[in-house]
Amino acid sequence: MPQLSGASGVFFRVLGVDPAAAGATGYGVIESDGRRCRMLRFGALRATRKGPEHFPQRLREIHTMLSELIEEFEPQGVAVESVFTALNMRTALKLAEVRGVVLLAAAQRNISVHSYSPREVKACVAGYGHAGKEQMQQMVRALLGMTETPEPADAADALAVALCHVQAAQYRARLDAGSARATAGRPAPEIRPRGLHSRIADSRM
Numbered sequence: 172m173p174q175l176s177g178a179s180g181v182f183f184r185v186l187g188v189d190p191a192a193a194g195a196t197g198y199g200v201i202e203s204d205g206r207r208c209r210m211l212r213f214g215a216l217r218a219t220r221k222g223p224e225h226f227p228q229r230l231r232e233i234h235t236m237l238s239e240l241i242e243e244f245e246p247q248g249v250a251v252e253s254v255f256t257a258l259n260m261r262t263a264l265k266l267a268e269v270r271g272v273v274l275l276a277a278a279q280r281n282i283s284v285h286s287y288s289p290r291e292v293k294a295c296v297a298g299y300g301h302a303g304k305e306q307m308q309q310m311v312r313a314l315l316g317m318t319e320t321p322e323p324a325d326a327a328d329a330l331a332v333a334l335c336h337v338q339a340a341q342y343r344a345r346l347d348a349g350s351a352r353a354t355a356g357r358p359a360p361e362i363r364p365r366g367l368h369s370r371i372a373d374s375r376m
Contacts, residue, residue, distance in 0.1 A: 183340065184211070186246040187333025188237065188273050189325050192265035193218065196233050197325030200244045201315065201333045208337060210315045211244060215325040226265065230272050237276040249277040250336035252328065253286040287335050292328070295335040307331055 182202050189197035195215035201208050216236050218229050241249075251273050254266050270286075277284045290300040297310045308320050308327040314334055321327040 183248075183337065184244060184246045185333040185336050185340075186237070186240055186244065186249045187329040187331070187336065188249065188251045189328040189332060190233075190251060190266060190269040190273060191325060192262050192269060193221070195323060195325045196236075196269065197323070197327070197329035198236070198240060199321075199326055199330035199333050200240065200246065201330060201337065203337045203341075205341065208315055208334060210317055210321075210330065212240070213321055213326040213330055215323050215329075226268075230268060233269060234272045234276050237273060238279070241276060241280050241282065246282060248336060248340070249273065249282055249284045250332045251284060251286055252292060252332050253288050285336050285339070287332055287339075292331050292335045295338055296331045 182204055184200065184202045187197075187199045187201070191197075195217045197213075197215045199213035200211040202211055203209075216233060218225070219232070220228065251270060254263055254270065274284055287295075293302040293307065294300040296302075296314065297306055299306075302310070304324045304327075308322075308324060311317075311327050311330045311334065312320050315330065321330055
């Protein structure tokens with residue numbers, strides 16, 4: 172993972188995805204310099220044809236779209252919203268298949284995928300795990316410094332997932348840096364020269 176530091180000139184780019192079984196699959200690409208985030212692109216892919224017989228084609232369209240976004244923006248990570256457990260079984264299975272396409276597109280470019288629950292995303296972005304759609308859209312707009320509210324809501328959700336991952340990555344980076352400093356500050360273990368009695372004992376074993 173690149174260092175999240177504006178002073179280093181290294182940017183951390185994330186593709187956020189809000190998968191949908193029947194509606195629009197939202198996507199959003201953001202970039203962070205460790206201090207602030209900016210939006211690079213967002214949108215939503217709607218189903219061109221509805222019905223279970225067209226679902227395989229829908230999966231192919233989502234895969235093609237994500238593959239093109241990954242090729243163009245070369246994100247360091249892909250963040251996807253996890254399956255909502257309150258969904259009925261049929262919808263949950265279809266949503267899992269859509270998430271499988273997301274995982275495939277990322278794996279084909281050796282990009283790590285990170286999942287976040289809807290409650291985690293809302294708590295991270297809005298500070299409240301039960302925030303509504305409009306509240307999330309307004310918070311995403313404010314955090315990314317956008318001049319307009321991101322539409323549709325599926326795209327705003329994808330941007331929110333990406334923001335959640337950036338914050339999680341920054342938190343992990345701070346933890347790793349703290350652990351590295353703590354390890355560097357510890358004195359090296361004392362190595363005592365082995366005496367004659369130790370060598371004799373070893374020879375008898």
